[in-house]
Amino acid sequence: MGDYTNMSGYYDLIMTSGYYDYKKIVDGLLVHGPVRDVLEIGCGTGLILEELAKRQHNISITGIDLTQAMLDIAHQRLQTFKSVQLQQQNLTQLSLNQKFDFSFSYGGVWYFVIDGDKEPFLVSHISDHEANVAGFAKLANHMSDDSKLLLGIQGPHFDYAKPISNGMVYSQKIEPNGHGFIKHYYLDDGDKRLMSQTIDYRTYSFKEACDMLGVHGFEYQYKPAPDRQFLVFQKK
């Protein structure tokens, strides 16, 4: 499972040092609006939800995440936004008393990697196949007809080490395995290792992903756009 407890205390520092561009992500979301009842799956520390709540005042926003330590930070960040609710939930057992017309995951539970002209492939924080199938079913049960599911786009993953804003060094190492890859995340301050975390990711070809989503009526909406941040699936 994609537990982020180890990284949680350093997550914001790493992500806001250039790993993700949260303004651009929310621009990329709102292009596909209008939105009313929004669900983020794998909201982490709430960086996307904060940007969304600041810009959209009349919508209802729900964020779910598996990792309580990430949510604790999100709760603090979002406490003044009455439109935002957060819940600790594993997507594979999602249970909310609500249906949504818009849900998304950016670097969260699922995302797509696009490497140049190659076909996108799906990356899942859930390494077990049956659990992914269960996750799609649970999500579909929480989405209304004609709703949209947006899954974020990232570039290819590779090994690197890079100083972040305070001079500490973030590094990552990728090891392919039988069902996807293992990714190691590290943060070092000089000789001292402050954080290490390992996630076992499962990957799916674009066809496999579309088939899994298609079972629940989600159809891929091909909308090429420069600098697009998400692939869009519409529920019929």
Ligand SMILES: C[S@@+](CC[C@H](N)C(=O)[O-])C[C@H]1O[C@@H](n2cnc3c(N)ncnc32)[C@H](O)[C@@H]1O
């Ligand atoms: C890279 S973080 C992304 C957080 C946020 N979307 C952002 O852009 O900053 C991935 C998040 O997905 C969450 N996650 C992984 N597997 C999950 C699952 N099965 N159910 C719910 N959340 C999950 C992790 O706990 C983590 O907080």
